[in-house]
Amino acid sequence: MKFNDITHETYTALMANKVRSGLTILGIVIGISSVIAMVSIGTGASNSISSSIESLGSNLIQISPGAEQMRGFGATSGRGNAKTLTNDDAKAIALEVPGVKAVDSQVSSRYQITAKGTNTNTSVTGVTANYPQIRNIEVAEGSFISDTQNNSALRVAVLGPTTRDDLFGENTYVIGKSIRINKLEFKVIGVTVAKGGTGFQNQDDIIYIPVRSAQQYLSGDQYLTTIAVQASTSEMMTEVQADITALLLDRHKIKDPTQADFSVLNQNDILSTASSVTSTLTYLLAAIGGISLLVGGIGIMNMMLTTVTERTREIGLRKAIGARKSDISTQFLIEAVALTLIGGIIGIALGWLISYIVNLTGLLTTSVSLSSVFLAFGVSAVTGIVFGYYPARRAASLSPIDALRYE
């Protein structure tokens, strides 16, 4: 049979039972569109997590006190209450480790904050003047903490925009006003630019004060809760991380690296951990879609088997007038493949639409990858061939006499 004839036969056959063909196609549409939508949502989630990790800063290495924990979700966990890192450690890293661009010592804790009758509970972080550079923070109003303010342990504070809103009301001009942290008065000298609340901590609901002020007035000791280090280049991060570990082990007089009383987290590690989690999530979502695709494929097989039974006499007649086995099997196989291809095309469009709608809601920036489209299309074609093969073979192997006599 020629290509035109096969198309003609397939069209006639599928149009003969529109509802049944439609429902079978629907099964494939649901399968394919869910694969595409799920993968695009998974990819979107993965991208949004990656970008929020990247927004923490670039080439970032964080040193936390306490034993090395399992590489977990983000920089803030596993810190514990251990007090092992000191200002001198931070100074030593800045001076002795090559490839370090900037070092920021931090003391972070939550306190009750009051201002003119309003109050809130938020994170107060003692930082140095290097903080904005390392963590990609920009100042919207006023200025950030300077080295001078830090060295003299002045009671000044920079507010995150959410904290500013909580304490003074939205978009109030707050420079020069005073707030009380743990009952001590601090003068507001700046407000940071909003970074958005995505990620592991809300970087907008925070108060920055000089780290020396934090040690002197709030924690009352010389210890740090985090040392943030920015490496000069991303290639150097592993090396810098190793050097810092060696330096601190030496300074803390620890011989066995497994007994380290601090942990060094590399931003790339966090990224790769997070991306392995999100890719697992994407696989899971794709698997759910895949199951619906499988069910759709079985639907095709079911329809084709019914069709073969219904059209037994037609098959007999075709064979009597000279159709070869291959003519019959091609015809039925192409019918099955046509069903899946139509379903595949509609499914890709629908999956794209779902992904687009999710995008419009603003929850996630989804992206339909070309590879997932090709995958879905390939899978739908294979589904058609696999699930169409058995019914087609059954039709082709019918004996013409039995088929003609079939009632």
Added chain:
Amino acid sequence: MIKITDITKTYGSGDTAFQALKGVSFTIEDGEFIAIMGPSGSGKSTLMHMLGCLDTPTTGTYFLDAKDVSTLTDEELADIRRLHIGFVFQSFNLLPRTTVMRNVMLPLVYAGVNEGERETRSVEALLAAGMTESHFSHMSNQLSGGQIQRVAIARALVNNPSLILADEPTGNLDTKTGEIVLGTFQKLNKEHGRTIILITHEHDVAEYAERIITLRDGVIVSDSKSHAQRYAKHYEI
């Protein structure tokens, strides 16, 4: 020319074996119009399947146009059916939801004939089978019983076969329509020189043929010329 020699067909094996044909031999020359008669169970359907290359004999030989077709494979039998044999069945002759034209074209589609030639040959066959052009684009389920059989005849003609096999072609028709259909066969035989084998259990129908082979219990009980007078009378009409 058709020559079958000592054809047997056995279904099943061992104790349950049933011999439907017990050694049948005859020769049919090109251009003959033959009726094969017999009550049900006489083996005439089995014989028709052999002649139509739908089945192969257990023993014996079948030469169709000097080609031995008794030992061919399924695929080779399909080739023979496509190129050398035209079928007209009692019922379910046409594909449903398909136009008259497309139904007639089908053997040519399977033979890979190009589209222009298909059309010409189908029109010729339809006209030869007594269909009018206004019906060519009708769907097969919009036709009357007689029209369906004539379209089936057209389809049987279209691949220019050496043999047209008609299995109880008037079984589902009333007498008058049946006569028209049988008249069509006669005309094809007389005017176009087609070899026609008609399988029937009715004497009236068999009388349209020139020669009648009667089967009973798997053997030929008679092979004779039909009554010339009655034949002539019907032919005049």
